[in-house]
Every structure is written in structure tokens, then in C-alpha cells.
Amino acid sequence: MTNRAISIFNQLRPYSVGFDDVFDHFGRMFDDDLLEVRPPNYPPYNIVKDSENKYHIEVALAGYGKKDIEVTYENNMLTVKSIKDKQTKEVEDNDGVLHKGIAKRMFSKAFTIADDVEIKSAELKDGLLTISLERIIPDHKKARTISIK
Numbered sequence: 001m002t003n004r005a006i007s008i009f010n011q012l013r014p015y016s017v018g019f020d021d022v023f024d025h026f027g028r029m030f031d032d033d034l035l036e037v038r039p040p041n042y043p044p045y046n047i048v049k050d051s052e053n054k055y056h057i058e059v060a061l062a063g064y065g066k067k068d069i070e071v072t073y074e075n076n077m078l079t080v081k082s083i084k085d086k087q088t089k090e091v092e093d094n095d096g097v098l099h100k101g102i103a104k105r106m107f108s109k110a111f112t113i114a115d116d117v118e119i120k121s122a123e124l125k126d127g128l129l130t131i132s133l134e135r136i137i138p139d140h141k142k143a144r145t146i147s148i149k
Helices: 003-015 020-029 086-093
Strands: 045-049 054-060 069-074 077-082 108-113 117-125 128-135
Touching (some): 069 117, 069 128
Antiparallel strands (some): 045 054
């Protein structure tokens, strides 16, 4: 595999949930320090693995309300993006703010989700959007003990 292909592969890691094994095995083959790539940083986010099969994505959205963001899932792509309607724009323009240091930037952030990962919920609380996910392992893939006859 070429260095360019390796670089592209590593760029996908911050945007993927449920592919841990692939990245872990791949990372052992190469020196990660040489391949460090910095993804776009707005809005800031964390991908947290709570347990063997549970994850959550935290996206910092200070100043955004439920009406200002949209979360969609289609073709294994989870997308979080800002939306702005005319009414919100008019209120922002006429709200008497003398200095606007906290801007609501337009953004779109996408995450690739593995086939066996299910989105359980999304909650916006105190400026933090938390999306809960769970890997659903089919029975035929679960570990089992084979009896010896």
C-alpha cells in the first residue's frame, strides 16, 4: 500500500464508528507518527467507546438549539449539520446585540457508520449533542462454545 493510500485510510478514522478492528490492525503495520493527519476542527467532537459494543459521538454546539441543527442517517452516513431559516436570521439581525463574538457558523460533519452499528438516540443538552450508537452482533457472529462428542 502506498503512503498516499495509507494517509487517506487514516483520514477516515476520525469520521468512522464501528470499524475499530480494521483501524487497530492497520495501525500496527505502520508508524502512526508519520501518518498523522488533522481533520477539520469545527465543530469540535469526540467519539467515545463506552463498552465493547456501545459508542457515542459528542459534538460541541454551544449557542445552537434543536431547531438549528439536523441529524440524518442515510447509506451508512451519519450527518450533523446546521440549518438556518429566514425567521432565525431576522431575529439574529434585530436582537440588539452590540458585539457579536459568538457566531453560529454553518457546518456539516459526516461520520461513516458500520453496517452492524445502530443509532439509538440523539440528545442536545447544555450545548453538547450526544448521539448514542450500539454495535448489534448477529447470533451467527457471537462467540459460542462447541460441544465435543
